[in-house]
Amino acid sequence: MGVNEQSGTNGDLLIELEDVYKIYQMGQEQVKALAGVSVSFAAGSFWAIIGPSGSGKSTMLNILGCLDRVTSGRYTLENNDVSMMNDDAVSELRLRHLGFIFQSFNLIPQLTVQRNIELPLYYLGWDAEESAARAVELARRVGLEERLGHRPMELSGGQMQRVAIARALANDPRILLADEPTGNLDSATGQQILELLRELNEQGKTIIMVTHESDIARLANKRLHMRDGLIETVEED
Amino acid sequence: MRRLKVARNIWLGIENLLLHKLRTFLTMLGVVFGVGSVVAMLSVGEGASKEALQQIDKIGIRNIIISSIKSVEEESQSTTRSYMSIYGLTYDDRLRIEETFSHVLQAVPVKLIRKSARLAERNLELRVVGTTPSWFELLKREMVAGRELLEIDSKNRSGIVVLTEFGARRLLATENTIGQRVRVGGSYYEIVGIVKSEGGMAGNIQMPDEQIDAYIPIEAAKERYGDITTRYTSGSRERELVELHQMIVEVDHMDNVESVAKGIEVMLKRFHKKVDYRISVPLALLRQAEATKRTFNVVLGSIACISLLVGGIGIMNIMLASVTERTREIGIRRAIGAKRRQITGQFLVETVVLSTAGGLIGIGLGLLIPWMITIFAGMPTVVTIKSVILSVGISISIGIVFGLYPAVRAANVDPIIALRHE
Numbered sequence: 001m002g003v004n005e006q007s008g009t010n011g012d013l014l015i016e017l018e019d020v021y022k023i024y025q026m027g028q029e030q031v032k033a034l035a036g037v038s039v040s041f042a043a044g045s046f047w048a049i050i051g052p053s054g055s056g057k058s059t060m061l062n063i064l065g066c067l068d069r070v071t072s073g074r075y076t077l078e079n080n081d082v083s084m085m086n087d088d089a090v091s092e093l094r095l096r097h098l099g100f101i102f103q104s105f106n107l108i109p110q111l112t113v114q115r116n117i118e119l120p121l122y123y124l125g126w127d128a129e130e131s132a133a134r135a136v137e138l139a140r141r142v143g144l145e146e147r148l149g150h151r152p153m154e155l156s157g158g159q160m161q162r163v164a165i166a167r168a169l170a171n172d173p174r175i176l177l178a179d180e181p182t183g184n185l186d187s188a189t190g191q192q193i194l195e196l197l198r199e200l201n202e203q204g205k206t207i208i209m210v211t212h213e214s215d216i217a218r219l220a221n222k223r224l225h226m227r228d229g230l231i232e233t234v235e236e237d
Numbered sequence: 238m239r240r241l242k243v244a245r246n247i248w249l250g251i252e253n254l255l256l257h258k259l260r261t262f263l264t265m266l267g268v269v270f271g272v273g274s275v276v277a278m279l280s281v282g283e284g285a286s287k288e289a290l291q292q293i294d295k296i297g298i299r300n301i302i303i304s305s306i307k308s309v310e311e312e313s314q315s316t317t318r319s320y321m322s323i324y325g326l327t328y329d330d331r332l333r334i335e336e337t338f339s340h341v342l343q344a345v346p347v348k349l350i351r352k353s354a355r356l357a358e359r360n361l362e363l364r365v366v367g368t369t370p371s372w373f374e375l376l377k378r379e380m381v382a383g384r385e386l387l388e389i390d391s392k393n394r395s396g397i398v399v400l401t402e403f404g405a406r407r408l409l410a411t412e413n414t415i416g417q418r419v420r421v422g423g424s425y426y427e428i429v430g431i432v433k434s435e436g437g438m439a440g441n442i443q444m445p446d447e448q449i450d451a452y453i454p455i456e457a458a459k460e461r462y463g464d465i466t467t468r469y470t471s472g473s474r475e476r477e478l479v480e481l482h483q484m485i486v487e488v489d490h491m492d493n494v495e496s497v498a499k500g501i502e503v504m505l506k507r508f509h510k511k512v513d514y515r516i517s518v519p520l521a522l523l524r525q526a527e528a529t530k531r532t533f534n535v536v537l538g539s540i541a542c543i544s545l546l547v548g549g550i551g552i553m554n555i556m557l558a559s560v561t562e563r564t565r566e567i568g569i570r571r572a573i574g575a576k577r578r579q580i581t582g583q584f585l586v587e588t589v590v591l592s593t594a595g596g597l598i599g600i601g602l603g604l605l606i607p608w609m610i611t612i613f614a615g616m617p618t619v620v621t622i623k624s625v626i627l628s629v630g631i632s633i634s635i636g637i638v639f640g641l642y643p644a645v646r647a648a649n650v651d652p653i654i655a656l657r658h659e
Contacts, residue, residue: 067572067652088576095574106569106656110256120573128245171574 014175014206015041015064020073022059022229033059035229036073043174046201047208048217051226058179060226061210065098065177066090078174095123099168101197103180105160107152113139113163114148120171138166142196158189165196176200178209182216194219250586261591264555267548268595268635269602272628274544276603278537279624281610282530284617289526296519297375301486301498305479308511321465321476324513328480330505338500340493345371347483348458350466352422354408354451361408363449365421367458373432375485383415383430386454394456398426403434404449421451424461494520545631548595549639556588556643560650567647568655577648584647588640589633596632600625 022034033056041047051057062068063075066082075082078097082090099120100106107116114135121131139145142162152160161181168176178197182190198219201207209220217223225232254261296302305325334344348367353360366372373385381402390397398419405414405428417428432452468475486501488494498518505514560567567580575583603625607618 062653065572067656088578091571091574091576093574094572098574100572102656106565106572108566108569110253119570123570123573123575123579125242167573 014043014078015208016074016076017063018074018076020063020075021071022056022063022068023071032229034063034070037229037231038073039224039231039234041206041208043206044201044204045206045222046198046220047206048220048223049208049210049226050212050214050217050223051232052212054228055226056229057210057212057226059229061177061179061208064208065100066094095120096171097173097175099171099173099176101161101164101168101176101178101181103183105152105157105164105184107160107163107167109152111151112148113144113150113152113155116152116163117166117170119167124171134170135166138169139163141169142166156189157185158192161185161189161193162196165193165200169200173205175206175208178207180211181209182211190216246582246586247590250583250590253587254591260555264552265591265595265598267551268545268592268632269548269599271541271545271548271635272596272599272632273602273606275538275541275631276600276620276624276628277606277610277618278541279534279627280603280607280618280620281616282533282537283619283621283624284607284611285533286526286530287619288617290523293519293523293526295377297377297485297487298520298523299488299491299494300375300519301488301494301501302517302519303484303486303501303505304515304517305482306513306515307477308513321478323478324511325479326481326484326514330508331481331484333504333508334484334486334501337504338497340489340497342487342489343371345369345375345485345487346455346481347372347485348455348462348479349482350422350458350462351468352451352462354422355420356408356417359408361404361449363404363421363451365458365462366450366452367455367462368452369455371487372452372485375487379433381431381433383428385430385432386452391454391456394454394460396424396426396457397429397453399430399432399452400428401434401450402431404451405431407449419451421453422462426451426453491520494518545635549592549635552588552592552635553639553643556584556640557646559587560584560643560647563647564650564655564658567650568652568658571650571652572656580648580650581641581644584644585637585640588644589636592632592636592640593629596629596635599632600628603628 017037017039020034020037021032024031024033035056037056037060049057049060059068063070064077066077070083073083077093080093082093085093108119111119114132117135117138118126118131121134126134136145136148139148142165144159144162144166147155147159147163152163155163161184176197181197182193185193194216197207197209207220209216211217221237223235225235303326307322307324328346331344331346335341345368348365350365350367352363352365354363355361368386369391370386370388378385383399386397386399389395398421400408400414400419408419409417414428414431418425419428420426464480465476465478468477486497488497495518498516498521502516505516506512570580570583604620607620610616611618
């Protein structure tokens with residue numbers, strides 16, 4: 001993994017996008033999902049990216065999560081120039097630096113809660129006992145230590161999202177990326193999940209959350225409004 | 238930390254396959270039958286060739302058998318009244334063969350004379366085999382009781398006889414066979430030994446002895462019966478002068494058998510006006526048996542290969558379906574940080590586990606089928622370690638070959654699209 005030292009002086013600047021374009025070819029037409037975005041996310045902050053559908057917020061999150069590549073521009077994640085990396089190195093980056101929380105939880109249905117939580121550790125090469133210990137610890141942290149042997153289908157939505165959060169924390173990343181984390185939950189449960197995210201932020205995790213609800217976005221310290229692939233405004237508390 | 242990784246990956250693969258037990262089982266069947274038929278086929282081929290080898294071994298792999306035969310011209314002339322046909326191998330042939338070829342260890346002479354034997358009230362047509370003690374050594378005949386012919390018998394032209402077990406039973410049907418005196422065509426012989434009967438044919442070479450033989454020293458045969466035999470058939474008298482009916486030539490090494498046989502053929506052609514002899518080489522028969530086995534293996538092997546191919550395609554088909562079904566899982570794993578080759582590995586391990594398990598069950602089947610063939614069809618079968626190892630190798634290779642494409646396809650799934658996949 002190539003480590004870029006040029007922004008090393010700016011230790012708390014975790015993520016930086018410089019003039020990023022993401023262009024999709026849709027038949028004859030070119031669709032600019034991101035049309036020149038420059039923004040940086042500092043360590044320890046809690047961001048919300050808000051915008052209507054088609055505003056480019058999901059594309060933004062995919063790029064931040066190293067699932068998608070920029071068409072042009074530069075994306076730096078923890079001093080690594082992601083735009084220059086090959087697929088293996090990008091996978092490694094996801095494995096070591098990022099945790100994902102999805103709207104639809106994305107747990108693997110045939111695996112137990114414990115196995116789901118252990119998944120990143122498996123790819124990190126941890127052995128079985130260490131992984132199990134870590135899974136128990138994380139389950140306790142999200143209040144699900146009783147459910148380790150259950151399969152996702154046996155859990156409620158809120159519980160599934162807690163498992164997903166536990167899994168996102170397994171590799172102890174500095175950055176958590178959440179894509180509409182409360183989108184499939186009722187408001188009370190959603191509130192609990194947001195509360196959990198807030199706690200995690202207070203414990204030092206940098207959180208970037210995509211949402212289309214301004215109520216939810218209000219929980220974040222910083223809000224990035226997007227429209228038509230561009231950043232409209234940036235609000236800070 | 239990573240030392241148990243392989244075992245763990247295999248275990249995870251097994252766990253995943255166990256989620257769909259019926260599907261896994263059905264997918265495996267193709268390989269089970271494919272491998273089963275490979276093992277069974279090889280065992281039948283091996284059994285057949287081993288049996289052929291045993292039969293040939295009884296005649297002796299280093300032996301050349303030369304038999305006297307009546308040539309075609311002789312056959313037509315013999316219908317003339319009181320004509321004496323003279324044909325076949327001579328005492329001189331034997332000496333020439335022993336002296337000419339350095340690779341020949343010995344040429345054992347055999348006189349075959351049909352005589353009727355009589356003991357008390359019993360009569361039995363038998364074949365008197367006049368030969369030397371070496372005959373027993375060359376043909377590895379097992380003694381049931383008593384002793385073989387000895388050098389001293391030859392020297393003394395003793396009136397002793399060794400009977401076959403079968404003949405002895407027909408003639409005597411009692412114990413205390415040894416020491417009894419039997420009359421064979423006018424002369425009396427003391428029974429000194431009983432040799433085990435060796436039935437019938439090996440391939441298409443007639444064995445040098447038949448069920449009911451009486452072995453006597455060749456010197457005694459010469460003295461008592463002479464070289465001329467007379468047979469009375471439907472009013473006509475057939476007289477034949479044959480010095481030696483058969484000769485068993487022992488060659489020093491397997492590699493020289495064929496060249497010596499050629500040499501003997503050339504030599505006999507020079508000294509015999511007519512072709513009144515036939516040369517049989519058991520080794521040639523072995524070669525032939527091996528060639529047959531090869532053909533057999535190729536034909537059955539291709540059939541087994543086709544069933545393995547079908548099995549492999551079945552596995553590939555199911556794995557492709559599985560990749561589609563688990564697209565979302567692949568997306569999740571990729572998002573978490575799995576590399577492409579780890580996804581490839583995961584699916585490949587599953588396919589290899591599937592095909593290897595199928596292969597192992599197939600080997601079980603492949604052991605069962607020959608066993609049943611032996612019991613119900615009476616055919617000899619031999620399962621060799623080699624064929625079992627080959628089968629394991631084949632099944633692992635099937636897993637790799639047919640699993641690679643689905644696995645690579647899984648790895649190339651775009652994680653963003655995969656995560657949206659329902």
